[in-house]
Amino acid sequence: MTKITILHNPRCSKSRETLALLQARENDINVIEYLKNPPSANEISHILSLLGLNARQLMRTKESEYKDLSLDNVNLTEAQLIEAMVNTPKLIERPIVLVNGKAAIGRPPESVLAIIE
Known part of the structure; x- marks a missing residue:
């Protein structure tokens, strides 16, 4: 599987929930704190x-x-x-998940499942 990238804000509950959802399925995740690295x-x-x-x-x-x-x-x-x-x-808007040439906004967090499964 191609590496998953998440534009993440650790202070955002939806972003944290989305990251946890991804981590439960995959351990090779590129986490970009986009407020620090826009x-x-x-x-x-x-x-x-x-x-x-x-x-x-x-x-x-x-x-x-x-x-x-x-x-x-x-x-x-x-x-x-x-x-x-x-x-x-x-x-x-956050979080944004990127994988395999696709993108999804994690609102709700489960919406990213469509691009990773």
């Missing part, structure tokens, strides 16, 4: 294409930074929204 714009673009989402759909719109940075402005481009996630990784 993905690049290219990596976020790739994740978006795997998920079939646009940038705003991957953003945590209830975070104060979303409003503070005026990211609710409908005139912002995909590139601008992606750049905001690079600069403020707290805005990225």
Whole structure:
């Protein structure tokens, strides 16, 4: 099996639950604490294409930074929204699991099972 990667925030209960679910099935997991090691714009673009989402759909719109940075402005481009996630990784929905050219958001945690089984 290809190595599983999880973009993880240890302070998030859903992220912890998803990681535990993965660890119960696989022990070769690449855990990336994305708040400490944010993905690049290219990596976020790739994740978006795997998920079939646009940038705003991957953003945590209830975070104060979303409003503070005026990211609710409908005139912002995909590139601008992606750049905001690079600069403020707290805005990225979590957790994201990547394996075998597929991606899933662990909300609920069980949703990642479809790409690892």
